[in-house]
Amino acid sequence: MPHYQVHELGGFFKPESIAVIGVSREIASLGGTSFLQRHLDAEYAGRLYPINPKASEILGLKAYPSLSSLPEVPDLVMIAVRADLVPASLEECARKGVRYVHVLTAGFSETGTREGRELEKQLADVAEQHNLLVMGPNCMGPYCPASRLTAWGAIPGRDGHLGVISQSGGITQRFTEYVSSLGMDVSKAASIGNATVLDSPDFLEFMAGDDDIRLIAIYQENIRNGRRFFDLARELSPRKPIVMLKGGESEQGAATVESHTGRMAGNQRVWKAFFKQTGVVPVSNMNEWADACLTFSYLPKTRGRGVFIIGGGGGNSVISSDACIRAGLDVPKLSPKSMEGIRPFVPAAGSIAGNPLDHWELFLNPELLLKVLDIAYADPGISMVIVDRLIPRIAFHGPGFPDAVPEITGFIKTHPHRKPTVFTVDYDGGDPDLIRKGSLLRSRFCEAGVPAFPSFERAIGALARFQKYCNYFASL
């Protein structure tokens, strides 16, 4: 294990120069050259050095035959050569005085071969010997929108407050793209792969001290130093929520973990205890992960379990109530005072005045919706609000709904007694234009800081996780 001060890991995320070893003259599908191209596409502002013994220029950049021939010590080196050549490249880094290395290359212990395991051991030994800070191997490395630093395409997004630590490059790519496209931006992401040298506790400790990061999302398959991870997570979790996608829960998933990152997934009972004792929030898939991040990023804390459902239709109200209860939340009756406020504008026939509130006009008349929200925020039995927001579609009567997103989100965000409020905009049918409209509407809510979800079940799942977290620490 190399020696370093915690804050030093920040160096991975703001290099002013990057050398890439393993750059061919053609753009291969996943080689170093394509990564170089991504940095160019993302308008990385620092100096880029392709290393290739035979080329003088690659992608319009001056190429160098070796690290030693570079005019400076690069802040970061990305190694993309064949696995068996990686130890020698690391030695070269050490000779040049490089400190930060990202090993992209796969083909180590995750192959399940003795050769792979030995190569990984060699990599660890060289790093230890020369005190190299190594991210990887078998990973996509560091990502930082503020530095226009991205190994995964020209989507650096905007600078945000989410920290990501992940053992899967693919998942990190998809996740950062996913959340950024919803306006929930990333500060720093570390795709750490086999995590042979620097592991998730190292990056967790770093992100704990990084004031730019307010929420941490982790994809974890296994852990070497469980005790350290546990202590860090327990200390951090009350002030910076940690939402964790744990891969390898099942025996079969754990077997895949070995093929993926070459490590053991650990005992599932240990992980259950971990979540219970740290307050770290577990999720099971990418959607739950993003959904949870939305609620944790945007909602004011809450302790109560009472959900007010502003629904679309009678049957939907029934199904939604069931879903709330199934998720461990409640659908309480409104207070007499709230009912007094609501009854005058809800007709007796074809609507339901109460909780859920089923009243068609709420889609057409934003003023009325704000009035209802105001009533809900004043009702002591109500802790959270879900609004089902239909997208205009031909099945419904009436040409469309007024665009009231700015009015609605403005009202919620500035309300002195606002409670966690989320929207559901669902459409999973086959009409590409309707799904486009729905997505657009959702992202406009999200961009404005009001979570919107593609189904009621996902909304309620995210609210339930959030409420559980708030309650966990409130009751300690």
Add this chain to the structure above:
Amino acid sequence: MPHYQVHELGGFFKPESIAVIGVSREIASLGGTSFLQRHLDAEYAGRLYPINPKASEILGLKAYPSLSSLPEVPDLVMIAVRADLVPASLEECARKGVRYVHVLTAGFSETGTREGRELEKQLADVAEQHNLLVMGPNCMGPYCPASRLTAWGAIPGRDGHLGVISQSGGITQRFTEYVSSLGMDVSKAASIGNATVLDSPDFLEFMAGDDDIRLIAIYQENIRNGRRFFDLARELSPRKPIVMLKGGESEQGAATVESHTGRMAGNQRVWKAFFKQTGVVPVSNMNEWADACLTFSYLPKTRGRGVFIIGGGGGNSVISSDACIRAGLDVPKLSPKSMEGIRPFVPAAGSIAGNPLDHWELFLNPELLLKVLDIAYADPGISMVIVDRLIPRIAFHGPGFPDAVPEITGFIKTHPHRKPTVFTVDYDGGDPDLIRKGSLLRSRFCEAGVPAFPSFERAIGALARFQKYCNYFASL
């Protein structure tokens, strides 16, 4: 209860003339006039008669002052007058000799008032006395694409093989639109609301004998004649699968049921036993309902639990394996013979040869995917296949993927040893164009008869339900 022969209920779905009572001269948001407009939009081919005592023409159609003044006995009457006027309208129907009546009007027992309950009792009495076949009240009535008959907008879809019985008009609208847009077309839908006269067992019995219907989707909140429903369902379910969304599972949901359709939701334990003893497939929400219909419509039967996952990425493969196990399915090792077939084209580094199979090239090279499917169809341990199909997105290297939907679906549909095979095309981020692309890709698979889902979890949930159903009847 009126007397009728089962097949007579077919009359609701192929009327050659419809009279609408309760048509104002302006298009109100939900009144009879707007329904009339929908029938015109849908190009209903029969004769339409607006009934209005003061108008001579409505929406370009000749209006009549009363039912009695019509030149014929209409095949169907839709009643859209105020609730307290409904019994008189029914009497008028009886005098004219009408047999089929759809009562759209709400405001009966679901209001929770004594007045509402009494009105509903009156409605039942008039129907009984004159032997009227009444659908409703508080519902959207019959829907039949083959007759261009639709109360819910100009989306009659194409004639298909799905039968729908539902106590919620809104849910029926959304559901029929949803499945039709995925190319899974409806034969007949009955939105029966409070189901005061004709109830779900009546329509279930009718659909049992309707050869156009191969699969039945039911949204049920409560049941009056539980024994009859149970017997019918148990008899029918082995030959025509019944997928049922049961509303009012929780106490709170059941309370909403009373406000919605004015009836009791029934004991949850009774419903659990019902599902266990009939083989009817329970689902919890609209998406699960549509997903299940996709698998039941298109997949060949299967008994085994072994799923082969053709995945996208190492981390994803881990998460997907976990999801399979959680759903009660299995992710078995491939046979030695299958491994022999797969190893040659899966590189050792950066991919995983096995189950899940993680190999990037499968997205780029459809030939290779077909080769892998062929291997899976021959592997005795594999009973089902899920393929994760990415949509082209900027986060990934490479400009796009070849369009191989016709090639892939053709291969699957005509393979002599095909096994249930589904696709996952997921994207829930905020980019409206990507979500549009994903939706388009999904619906192209579905239209070709190969189910495609917006998330792995939904795909595996649908497969698990399907496999359970197949096994249930195979083991009886």
